Structures are given as structure tokens and as C-alpha cells.
Amino acid sequence: MRLIAAIARNSTSMGISIRNYMGFDNMRIPFLRLMPYLRKFWKIYVALLILMFVDILITLFFTWFLSHVADAAMAKDISKVRGLLLFGIVMVILNFAASYYETVLELDAVNKVRRELKLSLFQHMLRLPSSFYSAHHSGDLVSRLTNDVNAVEGAVGINLLNLIRMPIMALAAFVYLLTIHWKLALMCLFLGPAALLVGGIFGKLIRDNGRRLQDYLGRVNSLLHDVFAGHTVMRAFAMERKLEGRYRIDCDQVLSMERREAKLLGWLQAASGTISLTSFFISMGIGAYFVAKGSISIGSLLAFVTLIQHLIYPFSGIAKQWGGLQRSLAAVERIWTVMDEKPECSKFPEYIHSAPLHTGIQLNQLTFSYDDNRKVLRDISVTIPVGSTVAFVGPSGAGKSTLFQLIMGFYQPTSGTIYLDDLAMGLSDIGLWRSYMSYVPQEPYLFTGTIRDNIAGGFPDAADQAIIQAARDANAHAFIMELPEGYNTWIGERGATLSGGQKQRITIARAILKDAPVLLLDEATSSLDTETEAAVKEALLRLMKGRTTLIIAHRLSTILHADWIVAMDQGVLIEQGTHKQLLNNEGLYTRLYERR
Ligand SMILES: Nc1ncnc2c1ncn2[C@@H]1O[C@H](COP(=O)(O)OP(=O)(O)OP(=O)(O)O)[C@@H](O)[C@H]1O
Numbered sequence: 327m328r329l330i331a332a333i334a335r336n337s338t339s340m341g342i343s344i345r346n347y348m349g350f351d352n353m354r355i356p357f358l359r360l361m362p363y364l365r366k367f368w369k370i371y372v373a374l375l376i377l378m379f380v381d382i383l384i385t386l387f388f389t390w391f392l393s394h395v396a397d398a399a400m401a402k403d404i405s406k407v408r409g410l411l412l413f414g415i416v417m418v419i420l421n422f423a424a425s426y427y428e429t430v431l432e433l434d435a436v437n438k439v440r441r442e443l444k445l446s447l448f449q450h451m452l453r454l455p456s457s458f459y460s461a462h463h464s465g466d467l468v469s470r471l472t473n474d475v476n477a478v479e480g481a482v483g484i485n486l487l488n489l490i491r492m493p494i495m496a497l498a499a500f501v502y503l504l505t506i507h508w509k510l511a512l513m514c515l516f517l518g519p520a521a522l523l524v525g526g527i528f529g530k531l532i533r534d535n536g537r538r539l540q541d542y543l544g545r546v547n548s549l550l551h552d553v554f555a556g557h558t559v560m561r562a563f564a565m566e567r568k569l570e571g572r573y574r575i576d577c578d579q580v581l582s583m584e585r586r587e588a589k590l591l592g593w594l595q596a597a598s599g600t601i602s603l604t605s606f607f608i609s610m611g612i613g614a615y616f617v618a619k620g621s622i623s624i625g626s627l628l629a630f631v632t633l634i635q636h637l638i639y640p641f642s643g644i645a646k647q648w649g650g651l652q653r654s655l656a657a658v659e660r661i662w663t664v665m666d667e668k669p670e671c672s673k674f675p676e677y678i679h680s681a682p683l684h685t686g687i688q689l690n691q692l693t694f695s696y697d698d699n700r701k702v703l704r705d706i707s708v709t710i711p712v713g714s715t716v717a718f719v720g721p722s723g724a725g726k727s728t729l730f731q732l733i734m735g736f737y738q739p740t741s742g743t744i745y746l747d748d749l750a751m752g753l754s755d756i757g758l759w760r761s762y763m764s765y766v767p768q769e770p771y772l773f774t775g776t777i778r779d780n781i782a783g784g785f786p787d788a789a790d791q792a793i794i795q796a797a798r799d800a801n802a803h804a805f806i807m808e809l810p811e812g813y814n815t816w817i818g819e820r821g822a823t824l825s826g827g828q829k830q831r832i833t834i835a836r837a838i839l840k841d842a843p844v845l846l847l848d849e850a851t852s853s854l855d856t857e858t859e860a861a862v863k864e865a866l867l868r869l870m871k872g873r874t875t876l877i878i879a880h881r882l883s884t885i886l887h888a889d890w891i892v893a894m895d896q897g898v899l900i901e902q903g904t905h906k907q908l909l910n911n912e913g914l915y916t917r918l919y920e921r922r
């Protein structure tokens with residue numbers, strides 16, 4: 327009852343036409359978006375269409391068969407019955423073959439479309455800017471690539487063909503009905519729109535529910551990602567019970583949406599069944615009257631009743647499939663909210679060796695905010711001559727790492743520009759821009775795979791010799807050789823099987839191999855033991871040699887190495903100069919320096 331109330335409430339409060347409300351218009355957009363993927367496999371779809379016509383013909387044949395067998399039996403014409411049965415057997419065999427190929431081809435089409443969709447969604451995601459990634463949980467993104475892409479099945483498989491089959495079947499059945507008894511046919515005509523109305527209203531409700539459900543599945547995935555990635559923290563702080571509770575709530579929510587869906591499907595099924603039965607009674611009743619009057623035969627009546635079902639079924643009887651279609655369209659919408667995001671480049675950037683830098687880097691009045699609200703950087707201007715080392719210092723949260731993200735082109739400044747020689751950021755191809763830079767992030771990040779792959783990064787066919795040399799320069803070669811399979815050792819998720827210092831040295835080797843003229847070093851805050859720190863530092867010094875280096879320095883020893891120091895606080899450049907000049911200033915730098 328609540329559902330009916332909801333329908334009534336919605337239809338009055340929305341105050342729009344039934345046609346609009348039923349959401350048939352809104353179905354067009356997701357379908358249009360799927361079209362290029364369907365078109366790619368047009369041959370399979372054409373084959374399926376042909377099979378569908380065969381299917382319709384077989385259906386009509388059996389109706390014709392029914393009426394003729396019945397009439398022949400009434401007329402005691404045994405030889406005609408025998409002939410009809412033989413013909414029927416041929417049709418059964420044809421039906422067998424058609425069913426087999428229909429199933430195989432349909433699944434083939436679905437799987438191929440899903441693969442294409444996954445690939446192009448992934449390709450698109452790879453080109454999206456960092457702002458997109460910081461705004462979405464990785465778990466939710468994975469859910470779009472898995473749950474949502476899988477759910478598309480309902481819109482690209484048999485349901486899609488049913489959208490075509492429905493009107494054709496209904497039309498064929500109706501024409502056949504007209505030939506049997508036109509008055510009776512016209513009387514049953516009102517059933518079509520009734521079935522359409524029911525399908526439309528419940529379709530819309532199922533789709534809305536489906537959208538919520540798919541959104542929620544994304545959130546559940548996010549929780550799971552957090553739990554598995556942070557399992558040690560979870561254990562250390564006894565968060566198991568809390569997290570289990572959250573997961574339980576999530577599962578309950580999913581269940582409640584699934585139950586709502588089940589109820590909607592139930593209503594749809596029941597309403598369609600009722601329409602179908604009503605049509606049966608009406609046609610049977612009126613038909614019996616016509617038979618009694620002698621205007622049609624028993625065989626025709628049987629055929630008539632069967633056809634009525636075929637006329638109604640396309641609109642209503644496929645309630646479950648209609649529901650599935652609607653839920654799929656909700657998933658398509660979720661996929662396209664990602665597809666509609668503007669990528670930062672039209673194709674994947676190449677791993678290129680850039681030209682050398684001639685004059686240096688110029689940061690020109692950079693202002694930036696992550697959320698268009700709070701300014702994280704304000705009016706930052708720094709000149710970095712080629713070959714120099716500039717250290718950025720400041721309290722935590724000053725915006726140092728953010729500044730590096732801007733220089734790497736991960737984010738676009740709100741105002742101001744960055745120049746590499748005469749090349750202005752934004753005017754340059756982002757791949758070319760990044761080819762000038764090597765980056766060692768604050769937290770080392772390694773991909774699941776071998777050590778070799780991690781050092782190589784995007785370098786196509788990096789020679790073993792070059793990889794080993796980079797590792798040597800990064801002071802990583804010795805420990806790598808001690809691992810069971812050397813450079814081919816498989817390191818777990820995010821390099822779980824390596825120590826902090828080892829991970830750092832691999833990220834340094836990766837930066838050395840890239841051999842770019844500009845080096846961005848976001849010094850790790852986590853402290854290493856003195857021996858490892860010395861190894862890391864030595865590697866860094868080797869890396870910095872002959873390059874223009876920007877370094878976020880947390881350690882005094884690094885700062886003393888710099889030609890120029892920039893002190894920042896709360897997004898503002900407080901002072902810049904040489905170590906000596908800044909100490910004379912007795913400002914922020916002096917305070918930071920003295921505290922060390
Ligand atoms: N992706 C993000 N979205 C929104 N705000 C962010 C994001 N990353 C950082 N911030 C905010 O920007 C400010 C500057 O952060 P940033 O990481 O640049 O500091 P930092 O100077 O590198 O600090 P630390 O020395 O601790 O590494 C902080 O207030 C932080 O909360």
C-alpha cells in the first residue's frame with residue numbers, strides 16, 4: 327500500500343505528464359550512449375534480430391498450428407492432423423537450433439559490450455585529472471568498473487532485443503487477430519495501453535531504486551577498500567567491531583533496497599498478470615459468445631486466446647526483464663557520470679626524454695584552492711635558475727606538497743602560471759610538460775608487480791643494464807640482490823613486502839632512470855635509521871647532480887645543501903633567500919631552524 331501511496335504522491339507532486347513520468351524519454355539518453363558499443367558488434371545483433379524473427383514466426387506458427395489441429399480434430403480429419411504434426415516436428419527442431427544460437431550469441435554480445443565498456447571507462451579514468459581522484463573514493467571507482475559495468479547486461483542483451491521484439495510481436499499478433507475476428511480484436515485493444523502504463527510506472531520506480539542501490543554498492547566497496555588497505559591500523563586500534571558494524575549496516579541497507587526492488591517487481595508482475603488474465607477472460611467470454619453464435623470456430627477461438635497473450639505479453643509479461651533493463655539503465659547513468667568528466671589530455675602521454683632545460687623554472691603568482699573555497703596557496707612567486715637546488719620549508723600544512731602537485735601539473739592553479747624556460751603550463755601538452763620532471767613523492771608508492779617493473783615506470787622496454795645502474799645509483803642494488811628473485815621479486819600491494827627505506831630507494835631509482843632535467847623531491851617525514859638515511863641521502867645527492875632540484879626539506883642536512891630557500895606558512899610565501907640571508911632576517915626560517 328505504501329508503494330501505491332508513493333506512486334500517487336510522486337505523480338501529483340511532480341505534476342508532469344504521464345509520458346514524462348513513466349521515464350520512457352529518459353531511457354533514450356542511456357541507450358544513445360550505449361549505441362556506439364552496440365554498433366561495434368552489429369553483426370551479432372543482426373544475427374540475433376534474424377533469430378528473433380524466426381522466433382516470432384515459430385510462435386505464430388504454433389498458434390496457427392493450434393487452431394488448425396483443433397479444427398481438424400473436430401472434423402475428424404486424421405490425415406490432416408498427421409501432416410500438421412510432422413510439420414510441427416520440423417518446427418520443434420528449428421526452435422531447438424534457434425534457442426541455442428540465441429543464447430550463445432546473446433551472451434557473446436553482452437560479454438563483448440561489457441569488455442569494450444570496461445576498457446573505454448578505464449582508458450577515460452586514466453586520463454582524468456587528479457582533482458577527480460581526490461573527489462572520488464577508489465572503492466567507488468572500482469565499483470563503477472565492476473558492479474556497474476556488469477549490471478549493464480540488462481540493457482545490452484535480450485532485454486534490448488525485447489524492446490524490438492515487443493512491438494513487432496504485438497503488431498504481428500494484432501494483425502493475425504484482425505484476420506480471425508476484427509470486432510473481437512478491436513475490443514481487446516485497450517489492454518495494450520493499460521499494460522504499457524503499468525510497465526512505465528514501475529519501470530521508473532525500479533530504475534530510481536536501482537540507481538540508489540548501485541550508488542550504495544559503490545559506498546560499500548569503498549569501506550571494503552579502506553578495511554583491507556588499513557588492516558594493520560584496524561588491528562592496532564581494535565576497530566574490528568566498529569567496522570563490522572558499519573559493514574552490517576551497509577549490508578542491511580543493500581538488503582532493504584533489494585527488498586524494495588523485489589516488491590516493485592512483485593507489483594509489476596502481479597499487475598501484468600492481472601491484465602493478462604483479464605484479457606484471457608474477456609477474450610474467452612466474448613469468444614465463447616461468438617462461437618455459440620457460430621461466427622468463429624473453436625480452433626479460431628483457441629488461436630485467438632493464445633494471440634491475445636502474445637499481444638499483452640510484450641508489454642507486461644516480461645516484468646522481470648523490464649525491471650532488469652531499468653536497473654541496468656541506472657548503472658549506465660552512473661558510468662556516464664564518470665565518462666562525462668573532462669579528461670586532462672586527449673591521449674595517453676608518452677614516456678619521452680625531454681630536451682635539457684636552459685634558463686630555469688618560474689613560478690608566477692600562483693594561487694590555488696582544492697575546493698574553490700579555502701586558498702591553499704596564495705600568490706607564490708619564485709624564480710629557480712637552471713641547475714640550482716631550491717629548498718621549500720615550512721610547518722606542516724603550509725602547502726609545500728600542494729605546490730609540487732601544481733608544478734607537476736596534477737592540478738591547475740586558480741590563477742598565475744608556471745614557466746619551464748619559455749614554455750607556459752597549460753599551453754603545453756601535459757605529457758611534454760611532465761617529461762621534464764622526475765618526482766619522488768612524500769610517501770613512496772609502488773605498484774603490485776616486480777621490482778624491475780616498478781623501477782622502469784612507464785619506460786618502454788627499459789634495458790636491464792639501465793635498470794640495474796639506476797638501482798645502484800639509488801643504493802638499492804645490494805638489497806635487491808639479496809631478495810629471493812632479485813629484480814624479478816614480486817612485491818605485494820603497495821610494496822607491502824619491503825621496508826620503508828627500501829621502498830624509498832626504489833622510488834629514487836625510478837626517478838634516476840627517468841633522467842629528467844628537473845627533480846622534485848618531497849622528502850619523507852618518516853625517519854629512517856641513520857645508516858639507511860645515509861644511503862638514501864647519498865642516492866639523492868647523486869640524483870640531484872646536474873639537475874634543477876626542488877626539494878621539500880624536513881631535514882637540516884638537506885636544507886644546508888640548497889642554494890636558495892623558500893619559507894612558507896599557510897599557503898603564503900613568507901620569505902626567501904640564502905640560508906645566511908634568512909638567518910639574518912630572524913623570521914619564520916630562523917624559528918624553524920632553531921627548533922630543529
Ligand atoms: N586533496 C586535497 N583536497 C583538499 N585539501 C587538501 C588536499 N591535499 C591537501 N589539502 C590541504 O591543503 C593544505 C596544504 O597541504 P599540503 O599537503 O600541501 O601541506 P604540506 O606543506 O606538504 O605539509 P606537510 O609538511 O605535512 O607534508 C592542508 O591544509 C591540507 O589540508
Ligand SMILES: [Mg+2]
Pocket residue numbers: 726727728768848
Ligand atoms: Mg607534504
